[in-house]
Amino acid sequence: MSPVLFYGVPSGCSFGSIVALEWLGQPYRLSRVEMPEVVTGEAYRRINPVGETPTLLTADGAFLSESMAILNHIGARGVDRGIGFAQGTPEFDRLNQMLAFLNTSFFGAYVPLWYALEHGSEGTEKQVLGEFGRAKVRKAHADLSAMLGDKPWLLGGHRTLADAYFIGIARWNEYHQAVDRRDYPNLQRLFDRLQADPAVAFAHAVEEQRTAVSAGGFAGEVAFDQALAGIGLAA
DSSP: OOOEEEEEETTOTTHHHHHHHHHHOSOEEEEEEETTTTTTSHHHHTTOTTOOSOEEEOTTSOEEESHHHHHHHHHHHOGGGTSSOOTTSHHHHHHHHHHHHIIIIIHHHTHHHHHHHHTTOOHHHHHHHHHHHHHHHHHHHHHHHHHHTTOSBTTBSSOOHHHHHHHHHHTTHHHHOOSOGGGSHHHHHHHHHHHTSHHHHHHHHHHTTSOOOOSSOEEEEOOHHHHHHHTTOOO
16 A cells, blocks of 8 residues: 555645655655645544644554654655665764754744734734744744755755755745745755755645646545545545
């Protein structure tokens, strides 16, 4: 059985897992989950009680959630492709360190801004959340830019899972305009390089329901209800 990634739209952080699966090059399928309607519903909570995307149905038939866990699962299958590293190596530790920063500081910086947008905050609440969020986003960009330095990719000479996760979060700035990425030329350079990557172009096309040309192992999309029925969890 090929894995199935349940990915969230619009603009879910599951974008990075789609990119990583493309880089892996092994067969996989996708299942689209609308947010917030479907992701918070009873049917989706049968596979992820937290009601968040992404969730991966692995080749072994197990459900795995949380981006860091899914990316490390993909990475373990892609050591020979250089997108992940063997556990216990210094490279694995560096990758996990970067993924942790992206998952907490970089992702977390946008949380106040998403809250204000999704909950219709107004007045003082909107102002406070906006100022707090923008300050956090500026700091996260400055810190990540310093970590990247003049390296072509986040961990050095070639792309890894960290770069896949980065691009899925970095695009959130297009919603919130919290920073001008040009003020962080290291990150702008990385962002532009990733935007030109075929796997990233594929993930954008999938989200936008345009014709998507896979350079990896994409084996088709399965409707959410059909995916549940196929594993005996039909509503």
